[in-house]
Amino acid sequence: MRQKKVEELDKLVSSIATAGDKLPTVERRQFLSQGLSMLGGAAAMVAGGTALAATTSKYAPPNVPPWTKTLGQGVIADPYGVPSPFESNVVRRNVPWLTADRIASISFTPLADLKGIITPSGLVFERYHAGRPEIDPDEHHLMIHGMVDRPIILTMDDLMKFPSTSMIRFLECPANGGMEWRGAQMTKLQFTHGMLSCCEWTGVLLSTILAEVGVNKGASWILAEGADGALMSRSIPMEKALDDALIVYAQNGEALRREQGYPIRLINPGWEGNTCIKWLRRLEIGDSPYYQREETSKYTDLMPDGTAREFTFVQESNSVVTTPSPENPLKGKGKYWLEGLAWSGRGKIKAVDVSLDGGINWRPARLTGMIEPRALTRFGMEWDWDGSPALIQSRSIDETGYVQPTYTQLRAVRGSSSIYHKNAIHTWRLHADGSVTNVQIS
């Protein structure tokens, strides 16, 4: 009997759907929705308002929506494509009160809207110290000098002749979440964690260039300097330069974007974004750090005893739940795919745990997609929400065994005067109405 009804339904649906240009009658739609509600108990349970959707939308199949009845846009409407107008809300945003002006400021990646691990280049967060320069690549050069045998000035054409490699790695401003150190509560995920992106970076290993110029004995630090108006500069230890530091000319397959350092930047995988000098024009090899502004008065961590931690390069393991989040509230109880992002500047993510009760009980999430070292890593968990309020947390563990700390653990070591390197476990409060707010619990 049940099977017979399914067959009847299918035959009808099939005949309507393949007709293609004939709107079904009300009777047909009612039969369909009755069929679904009659047969679709499990479906309605799993997929929320499925049967409802079928009855309320005039475009649910087998009904034929208007875009099926007309020809669409031909090639090439957009020689360089852009997102659907229905996605116009997915953009970088800034926090106007955070900085004195927009020249030395930040825009945030809309993490709540992203899926997978790649950040589209148009949504990678921005951090400027003197604005975004507009550089002609034919007039850009990279000078490598100092404690080397053969100082050199490279054009872009020169750089392209060296062996090239690619890697997917995250990029994070060490001030990410900095507003939360002392208990500030930003209202959105975009602002609590959005100084974070992940791209495929392509370029020449710095070690390849250093082999070319011949590093002198005793050389141990490199000054990297940008061509922006701030001459933004940081000191990089030789160990990192000889490990995985990359002089990058491409991002997600195409030329680096201007806001990311076009035509070239440094990427020190897993390290403070601030060290990944954009618009790179000069590398000076020396035997001690250069103590630039951005590693002395800024980008050091003020400790409880008044001293400052210097050269704290590594972005330690961190994680955040992206759904649910303030931007992704839940719509009624039922089954959901709870998901988020984890990352570690020390290597691969090994595991992520999720708590729904503010850290009392934990259960393992599933790592989905690729697990690359020093890259964003997706985690997810099936969850049947009963409609009760919850305190949602995630806790990452990286391949070194490092476990993401609580606020209490982090402050016990580092106090509460820091701006940088806030990687404490984050809490979202899920309310009974499905809305989500940012709270701090120890």
Add this chain to the structure above:
Amino acid sequence: MRQKKVEELDKLVSSIATAGDKLPTVERRQFLSQGLSMLGGAAAMVAGGTALAATTSKYAPPNVPPWTKTLGQGVIADPYGVPSPFESNVVRRNVPWLTADRIASISFTPLADLKGIITPSGLVFERYHAGRPEIDPDEHHLMIHGMVDRPIILTMDDLMKFPSTSMIRFLECPANGGMEWRGAQMTKLQFTHGMLSCCEWTGVLLSTILAEVGVNKGASWILAEGADGALMSRSIPMEKALDDALIVYAQNGEALRREQGYPIRLINPGWEGNTCIKWLRRLEIGDSPYYQREETSKYTDLMPDGTAREFTFVQESNSVVTTPSPENPLKGKGKYWLEGLAWSGRGKIKAVDVSLDGGINWRPARLTGMIEPRALTRFGMEWDWDGSPALIQSRSIDETGYVQPTYTQLRAVRGSSSIYHKNAIHTWRLHADGSVTNVQIS
């Protein structure tokens, strides 16, 4: 003596560069360029016109270019970022004579300009059969019916509640290179191989949805139907549906682009792009193929004996050199990084060989970056070009042991009447002036 000169040079360069706002005098620049030409023999050799660049460009460091002396653009000039105006030539293009109109046509990915393996979403090739529909995701539904226990209609919200996963996979039109079957010679890499892209795709495994609806015993094929004006549809074997077929809602981190099927499409990794139905609205489960237009009169391979190979889903292993290529000529003899792309619909690329003499001698290239199954894979090789003409080829081998065939081998099996599945070894003729043309050798 030599070391002393280096130190003097460095001291001078350093003092000039850190001054930052002071243009060096002509004397200083001359000294620098003399220093480079005096010391930089190896540098000039490896990096081509390095010393020349230093002497001829007024912006080579330590000179200070204009963009360093002004403030740049603040946040957020572009809430959704765009490429530098200096990259305005990197766009999709079509071949006007190839199709009767632009509604049922193709645009090609500019492969010669791309690096790494990700294709930026704005440059992913397009293939329409009735143009690009403009779909409101709130009004889009996916119906799954036929030989199932629980037919269902899903909204986008419903789909987002299922477990999600991501994978980087290539997407290729089976007609890629089709114009070359009978000896046509397109003038650019963009047109010989540009119906090819590679993205991170995120969505719900089709197997997850099928488990939800309960597939009946005996079901073996699935009809996938799009919501475009062509109701574009293909039959998919159950084996693929239960393996890695993905219902995709995100591409390179963000919502699927309209030209790629917004809000959802099917991705059958490694299979004909044509099977990866865009604007997916309906999946009908049955026990035989549906013999739609696009798998009978089109997308079959006409064999020498007059029969047609049907349901030839897999894109067999293929490769192409991207530098040098018609769009990337060489600028004089010297060292270069020869590079290209390889891929296989059957799994991972195991090796790529390169020939410089039209297939007489081969040497192994290096695989760089990530090696994912059914994804583009980069290869490269250091090459010191002596300025002689060359016939440049690449040959891929995948993890099944399949070796990319020559034209002779391919035509021996499949004749010369096909349009689809042209994966023969490709040849670029490099001329003494560095220019590159497309030739076919057997």
